[in-house]
Amino acid sequence: MQYITQHEIQSVYSMDDCIGDLKEGFRLYLENKTHAPVRTVLHHSHSEANTLFMPSYIEGLEYETVKVVSIFPNNPEAGIRTLQSVILLTETENGHHLATIEASGLTVMRTGAGAGVATEYLAKKNARKLSILGCGAQSRGQLQAVLAVRPIERVFLWNRTKEKAFTFKEEIQQSGWQGEVIVCETANKAASEADVLCLSSKSQEALFDVDALQPGAHINAIGSYRPDLKEFGADTLEQLDQLWVDTLEGTQHEAGELIQAANQGAWSWDKVNGELAELVTGDKPGRLNDKEMTLYKSVGVAYMDTITAARVYEKVTKNPANKHK
Template identity: 40%
Template sequence: MLLLTREDLEKVLAMREVIEAVEKAFLELYHEKAKVPLRTILEVEKHNGFLLYMPSYLESSEALAVKVVSLYPENPKKGIPSVLASILLNDPETGKPLAFMEGTYITAMRTGAASGVATKYLARKDAKTVGIIGAGVQARTQLWAVYEVRNIEKAYVYDINKEKSQNFADEMSKKFGVEIDVVESPKEVAENSDILIIATTARKPVLRGEWVKEGTHINSIGWVGKDARELDSETVKKSKLVVDSREGVLNESGDIIIPIKEGIIDETHIYAELSELVAGAKKGRDNDREITLFKSVGLAIEDAITAKLAYEKALKLGIGTHVEL
């Protein structure tokens, strides 16, 4: 079995390749070539955390994996990432374990890639500015993915921790050669951006619909349970809503569950799943004025396809550590 550390994964995974792989996974999902049961969520209430078990199998890509991921919003106060994960990749033909790998980096890469796919189909072609609310680990790969699918010229970032915002701006401006301004409020981010990235562990809305201008595309990836949200109801109501999974969002995402409970929207407000856009079954953006929203809770097929990509590239490049169990 091959062991792959985060350092190994950083050497083998490139965002453009991950976007292509994740788009392929969504196409398989549309054509019913994927098995992806609803993830099992174990809430550890005593320590304000969640543990998620996410198995999946992609028949055409021959990717079989299970991810175990934890979400502990208070972890950053202890110097630990809020999201931690590991992934086991198996041989679909025999069930033999092929690789065990650090999953936090893959989670960030595949989540960014899914938003990259959504941005490809939903953002305006002439979108040039990006706004980021929440400057954590996920925000970095989110910006990377958007950068790969649109010609980004400037970005704005806000985090409740201004030092995190500044570190993000310094790091990512060097990486992409794009000017990144640290701003004082989420409102300022929204009012200046063609594409919005909302990547928080907020329990109450950090984005209000009144701030969002015509033609904006929003990627919302934050999740801390069905009773919490990072988007207000007006944002959801005024947007063309695309999700990664109807079932997942309606069971898990407070961003959608809460406005439904309020009577602001109903389940029919979900325009499409991302797989429908990838397959061409439904159109993405209709015009340059509409507001589009991609709400993601994460699908295990994204992990499986990215883990297989990492494994195959690691074998080819001779990266990783082989162990006998």
């Protein structure tokens, strides 16, 4: 069984690759060829940490995976990454375990790629300003994905701990991207600039007021993944023209913003326009005009891991540099 490192993934697999592979995964999902039960979440009593267990199988592709991802928010204080993940990839002809894949970076990439697909179908075509609220690990994938699908010229950052925003700013500038990066004093200020607004925090309170947003803004909300978390409020839900989710089943179990608003009678599930896969296949239309406010809510689904892990494995094993392994 092969072990695939983050370095090997980066050498053969790009954000463009990942966005394309997720589109294929969405199509297979609508063909009922993906099998991904709602993940198991273990809560650790001594902290706000969680460990997630995510199995999935894709027919036709004939791969299955189990991903284990640990999210320990206090780790940076000890110099350890918040998000740590590993994927076991198995082929389903004979059940051979093919590879163990270092998946922290791949998780960030595929979460970002999902938001990139949503941005492609839901954001204004001429979107040039991106704002990111929450500058942790997932913000990197959000940035890369939106840059891949829209001509972004300015990036606005906000984080409760301002130093993290400045660290991310420096990282972006050192990456070679030529646009302007601005750290904002408040979340509302960053939100007010956005053509595309990415939420990548683990907040329990809404990060911004809907009145701060420009007409036509698109929101990718990917940070909250538990019923007790919330990155946007009922005021945003009231103003939305379109609301899309990665999967309805997953969000009904885990999307805190939607669960809380529904339980309070402030919103109802019949207001969801559909699942992202329906935009990819053309079964439903996306943005209709430049004035609509749109939102994509994602809590993550395991078949995204299966298709990306399978493609990474295929690329790594076909890479001449890995023939000796």
